[in-house]
Amino acid sequence: DAGITQSPRYKITETGRQVTLMCHQTWSHSYMFWYRQDLGHGLRLIYYSAAADITDKGEVPDGYVVSRSKTENFPLTLESATRSQTSVYFCASKGSGGWGEQFFGPGTRLTVL
Amino acid sequence: GQQLNQSPQSMFIQEGEDVSMNCTSSSIFNTWLWYKQDPGEGPVLLIALYKAGELTSNGRLTAQFGITRKDSFLNISASIPSDVGIYFCAGQVQGETSGSRLTFGEGTQLTVNP
Numbered sequence: 631d632a633g634i635t636q637s638p639r640y641k642i643t644e645t646g647r648q649v650t651l652m653c654h655q656t657w658s659h660s661y662m663f664w665y666r667q668d669l670g671h672g673l674r675l676i677y678y679s680a681a682a683d684i685t686d687k688g689e690v691p692d693g694y695v696v697s698r699s700k701t702e703n704f705p706l707t708l709e710s711a712t713r714s715q716t717s718v719y720f721c722a723s724k725g726s727g728g729w730g731e732q733f734f735g736p737g738t739r740l741t742v743l
Numbered sequence: 744g745q746q747l748n749q750s751p752q753s754m755f756i757q758e759g760e761d762v763s764m765n766c767t768s769s770s771i772f773n774t775w776l777w778y779k780q781d782p783g784e785g786p787v788l789l790i791a792l793y794k795a796g797e798l799t800s801n802g803r804l805t806a807q808f809g810i811t812r813k814d815s816f817l818n819i820s821a822s823i824p825s826d827v828g829i830y831f832c833a834g835q836v837q838g839e840t841s842g843s844r845l846t847f848g849e850g851t852q853l854t855v856n857p
Contacts, residue, residue, distance in 0.1 A: 661843055672849040673786075673831070688844070720785050730774040730835035730843055734785035 633657070636721050636735040644743050649708045651738045653721030659733075660726035662704040664688075664696065666717040667737075673720065679704055711742045749832050749848030756822055757856050764851045765816040766832035774835040775808050775815040776845070781828045789830075790817070822855050829853070 634655040643649050653662065664676040665688075675688030677696040685696050693715060695707045708715055718739050722732040749766045756762060766775070774793055778786035790801050792808035792815060799806055805818045815834070819826055832848040 663844075670849070673847040675844060678844065722785075724843055730833075730845060731776060731788055731791050732833075732843075732845060733788065734778075736785050737783075 634721060634723055634733060634735040636719075636738050638738060639736065640739050642741045642743065643711050645712060647711050649711050649740065651706045651708075651719055651721075651740070653704045653706070653735060655702055655704075655721075655723040655735075657723060657725065657733075658701060659723035660701070661724040661732075662698065663722040663724070663732060664694070664704070664706045665720045665722065666690065666715075667720060668717050676706065676719075708740075711740075713742050716740060716742045747832060747834060747846050747848040749851060751851060752849070753852040753854070755854045755856065758822060758824060760822050762819040762822055762826070762853060763816060764830060764832075765814060766834070766848045767814040768834065768846070769813065770836050771812045772815075772834035772836055773812075775806070776833040777804075777806050777815070777817045778831040778833060779828050780831065780850075786831055819853075822853075824855050824857055827853055827855050 637652045660681050663678040665673045667673050674690050676694050679685045679698045682698050682701050698704050718737050720737045721735040724732045747766050747768050776791050777789045780786040790806040795812045796810050797808040803820045829850040829852050831850045833845040
């Protein structure tokens with residue numbers, strides 16, 4: 631299906647485990663973004679990527695790792711999950727043109743026990 | 744970091760009423776965007792604004808890019824139950840060259856009573 635998809639939609643894991651959240655977009659957008667959404671904090675940028683093999687930190691990058699070997703995929707890895715990383719994670723993408731419009735995936739709800 | 748002040752934080756209205764919410768910033772923005780998020784879903788783009796003073800409509804929704812470029816408002820006319828959700832403003836700060844990053848407001852939770 632066209633658009634931006636995330637998997638899994640729901641994930642429960644334990645403290646200390648490694649978790650990878652997947653994001654895939656079919657628009658060939660240059661830019662991709664990872665946000666986390668928590669009550670009282672709105673959407674906070676974790677990492678973003680301007681193109682394949684180009685990534686940069688956002689507002690809250692600690693504890694997260696990203697990679698982007700292909701334009702369409704932008705996985706987010708929690709190398710050693712902590713309870714404070716319990717959140718809803720959204721991936722977004724944006725074309726190289728335009729004026730800033732980002733398009734969001736459906737989100738992954740992650741619970742760290 | 745950059746902050747966007749969005750108000751009100753929540754609204755409880757009756758079906759048929761009009762709604763207004765706004766965002767303000769201390770910085771100048773190039774672009775203002777308004778998103779809606781339904782429960783369990785990702786934010787969906789409603790309206791994009793590109794020029795100071797611009798007034799844009801999308802059905803019952805109207806948004807304006809403030810003249811000072813530091814604020815924007817969203818109006819919803821004749822609200823209906825499906826308008827329920829969280830509305831976010833977002834903007835791209837003037838001079839932002841780092842990957843088209845957006846700054847988001849904290850959202851307005853809208854509840855519409857039938």
